[in-house]
Amino acid sequence: MQAISNVFTQLKPAKMNHLIKNALSIIGFTAAILSAGCSKKIDDEITSVDFSRLFSPTAVTTTVVGGTSVNVSWAKVTKAEHYDIELVDNGNQDFSGSSVRSVKNLDATTLTYTFKSLYGETDYSFRVKAVSADTPESKWTTVTFKSGSEQIMTRVERTDLSQTSVTLKWKTPNDVSHFMIGSNKYDISASEKTAGAKTITGLTNGTQYTAKLYYNNGVRGNRSFKTYAANPTGTNVINISSAADLATQLAAAANNSILVIPQGATFDYASAIALPKDVSVTIWGEDGINRPVIALNGLNLPLAAGTIKFANVDITGLPSNIPGGTKRNYIFNQSDSTVTEAIIFDNCIVRNFTNTPVRVQGSKNITIKKVAFNNCIVYDCGVNSAGNGTYAMVHSNTATGKITNIEFTQSTFYDIGYALILHNAAASTSVKIENCTIYNTTGNARYMIDYNTFSAGTFTIKNTIIGKTLSATATANGYRAASAPIVTNSYITSDVVFAAGAIPSVINYTNNSANLFTEPAGGNFVIKDSLFAGASTAGDSRWMP
Structure with missing residues (x-):
């Protein structure tokens, strides 16, 4: 650097001016070449500084609300007289299909819009452009997003279940095509679509499932349910009729006994029942719509006991399960x-x-x-x-x-x-x-x-x-x-x-x-x-x- 400085200090003013002019010419020529070489690339960018048309909208955001609505917004574009926006249910930025939702001529002061009734858990593409009568319209600005969960299914009630089936229901009218339970697909017929219900059979008893309702690729709802369990079987199982004495069976139960009582039965005991020593016992109500009722007035634990388990039963302090009676204590x-x-x-x-x-x-x-x-x-x-x-x-x-x-x-x-x-x-x-x-x-x-x-x-x-x-x-x-x-x-x-x-x-x-x-x-x-x-x-x- 010192050597270069010495060369310049030894030049006469006339030669110095000549060198400076040549240097500026070279810089200008280089800039012109670079500008020509990059002009197409810059022109293709959405943020192009192209004063022959409106700038494309920037700061485009999407906010999913409640799963199936989206608020879209963008920044104001100078000289824009209105905006056109489009939404399509794919994440490929392909706006050529029939499912495009278009809104044109949004006022220049309108910088946000809400699309409702989206399909759940679906990819969407959104785009916006600025338009003016005096200046060519801008290029589109495009973004993608995914909708949240939708729920048009109604709750699965106990009356909708059996050990091997479920009736799934949804709000009507609605576009639906099929259910997925795990990897199994269940198509919805035209009559089922109208009725808003489909019964699915061939399930396994006592099993937890999640069913997803679709319209084509969009998820429109999901519900979890558990099929009714089958009654246990084995040498330790004692099936007790509604007329039998549950208290006697319970007091005499062997270790690991399972006492199975039927749906709809009512057992009433005004006195406390003493449980047997060193015994684990299960009182199992037949799983179904109407749990069996046990009206108790106490169970006494022995000096040593295993596990005392109640499953699928309705335990009440009302004598004989009659409303308005004097409630029992424990x-x-x-x-x-x-x-x-x-x-x-x-x-x-x-x-x-x-x-x-x-x-x-x-x-x-x-x-x-x-x-x-x-x-x-x-x-x-x-x-x-x-x-x-x-x-x-x-x-x-x-x-x-x-x-x-x-x-x-x-x-x-x-x-x-x-x-x-x-x-x-x-x-x-x-x-x-x-x-x-x-x-x-x-x-x-x-x-x-x-x-x-x-x-x-x-x-x-x-x-x-x-x-x-x-x-x-x-x-x-x-x-x-x-x-x-x-x-x-x-x-x-x-x-x-x-x-x-x-x-x-x-x-x-x-x-x-x-x-x-x-x-x-x-x-x-x-x-x-x-x-x-x-x-x-x-x-x-x-x-x-």
């Missing part, structure tokens, strides 16, 4: 010593008890290693006129009584007068609340979950919706324990009032329970708010829209 009210492996309620209804389904009391050593409610509906337990409730749904307030693990999964609990769990004199190993819908629980000055200063162990609340608290004096509380629960994807409505012990990390739903659920006071918790963020992930799945 299913389990244990005061004698026991070590019991588990008490499990699976796919059951539990209702109409003055006090509680599960209570541990007294000074004797009582250990129940697990209490679980799965796929259950539990209501009208522990409600009293004072508003503070009688007993919690799972209740232990004695230092010598311990329920090691408590699980509430895929279940609904409502009209629970006292609380969900009281276990305030001993620790547990775990408490798990997952995919539950909870409404009108927790009485005056009670805690929804109360361990006092003791540990609940591994304490989790996941995918759960907590609705209105029961306390009329606004003195219900959330939780009390040695450590806070780990909370994931769980919501509370605006009519949940916790005076203390607020549950951490819950998501606040800004409206009340009546805005979220179809008819909560009547026990119908189907999500009706289409904008609720947890509609497809939170709460008991039976209520998902």
